[in-house]
């Protein structure tokens with residue numbers, strides 16, 4: 001090869017080197033067949049380029065490994081954190097359970113001694129009752145959270161008037177025991193006639209639960225001033241949105257904690273012990289999400305906190321499916337002595353309780369320990385009504401009611417369900433029951449439900 | 459990709475790994491004629507073949523590698539060559555080639571090994587002499 005070709009070859013080598021300098025490691029020099037010094041140079045450069053690319057690849061790999069390591073470390077920390085939270089939860093929980101248990105067992109023991117005045121006994125009983133209610137709330141919280149987290153929460157949506165919903169939430173929370181203990185704290189409702197024509201499509205049970213949680217928190221963390229509940233209507237990008245708020249003048253929440261408090265078992269104030277398990281807000285957020293809403297807060301430490309929850313709403317056109325279910329007034333005393341009621345219940349204490357509740361009304365009562373026993377009873381004599389426990393051995397409530405309807409018995413059957421089954425009420429009715437009462441049993445509600453289905457002409 | 463075996467007219471065996479030809483000379487020298495680009499897959503097959511040949515040869519192995527028609531070897535392939543040359547069963551490694559490209563190739567391979575008894579020669583004869591010395 002002549003000299004000018006050599007010059008060209010050198011120029012090509014330079015071009016390749018320049019590309020490599022710019023970070024392109026995919027280039028290679030072409031070799032002639034000469035196997036001369038220039039080819040040797042080209043070959044050497046090619047191998048050096050390979051080495052460079054190899055190193056760059058390695059570096060990239062390293063970067064990836066480092067990133068993976070960071071992720072792993074985070075995951076590990078998260079696992080440790082959740083471990084820590086779990087034990088904090090257990091400590092809290094055992095305190096939360098022990099405190100009411102202590103009241104229940106302690107006051108029961110005193111009552112058993114039977115040496116106190118009527119008035120004192122009533123006081124002890126009310127302590128026992130409120131401790132029991134407290135325990136129940138705790139259990140319900142845990143059930144709700146586990147349902148939310150395992151995506152088993154069922155939602156039953158209907159159209160409800162915003163104004164009615166606000167009224168009801170207010171009526172319920174007005175009765176809050178803690179509020180009664182805080183004379184310098186006022187609960188204020190800001191309802192507006194504008195809301196009368198506005199409807200949201202929601203699950204009213206869960207809707208109320210959201211605001212009861214928020215208002216309870218507001219009351220718990222505020223000593224004096226007010227807790228205000230209200231709503232505002234806005235239109236964002238052509239979408240009608242209603243933003244409910246719960247505003248308090250309490251201790252406030254530091255900005256750094258605004259996210260964290262929504263996590264389960266999290267409490268902002270870890271130094272000072274305030275009762276609670278830190279489940280409320282994580283349940284609340286879970287419910288808001290489930291109902292397609294948004295939740296956020298504004299707060300200043302020492303000044304107060306406002307929680308906002310927004311949902312889409314519609315105006316007027318839609319007729320509400322039903323007036324919201326308010327607690328009906330207790331019925332006037334009914335004489336049930338002409339009626340026979342069968343109770344299917346495997347737990348003797350629950351049975352005893354039901355019998356005690358029904359005793360004053362005079363109904364004739366027969367007892368079955370499970371579904372098949374109940375069916376035997378029915379074969380001998382038909383009742384006017386059956387109170388059917390759903391959680392029973394041998395033959396459970398579902399199987400029993402199906403069998404009853406299959407045999408063409410038409411008498412009313414009222415199911416007794418637990419809180420965990422609260423979402424299954426539709427299914428219970430579908431299976432053939434006429435109504436349901438939920439445990440723990442509220443005496444007034446039981447009587448109401450029984451009277452409703454017995455078809456008494458008064 | 460696999461090791462292929464060819465029986466020569468004199469009854470000796472010749473092995474083929476892609477374009478590379480391998481056979482045993484002088485009882486304990488593995489002769490490799492490296493042809494074309496040397497990838498890591500090829501190098502790995504050489505490692506396999508060495509294990510096979512070790513069983514046939516008494517004592518340690520010498521390598522004689524003809525680089526006259528060899529192409530470049532990739533960084534990963536060079537790591538395998540390093541392993542072969544540094545192996546306990548390897549005595550000496552002689553590389554040879556007449557032109558500057560062969561020398562460069564040899565330099566790259568020798569650059570990655572810590573072996574002392576590895577050298578480059580211009581001719582096959584010089585290389586064999588050193589191996590036998």
Ligand SMILES: Nc1ncnc2c1ncn2[C@@H]1O[C@H](COP(=O)(O)OP(=O)(O)OP(=O)(O)O)[C@@H](O)[C@H]1O
Pocket residue numbers: 141217218219221248250251252253261262266267268269275276277278279280281282305
């Ligand atoms: N209105 C508020 N003002 C000040 N702090 C609040 C308010 N609401 C919530 N927090 C803080 O957020 C934390 C988490 O609230 P969350 O309702 O989840 O738990 P909790 O009220 O402590 O317990 P639980 O509701 O399970 O009984 C509270 O412990 C409190 O520190």
Ligand SMILES: [Mg+2]
Pocket residue numbers: 213216217276279280281
């Ligand atoms: Mg709470």
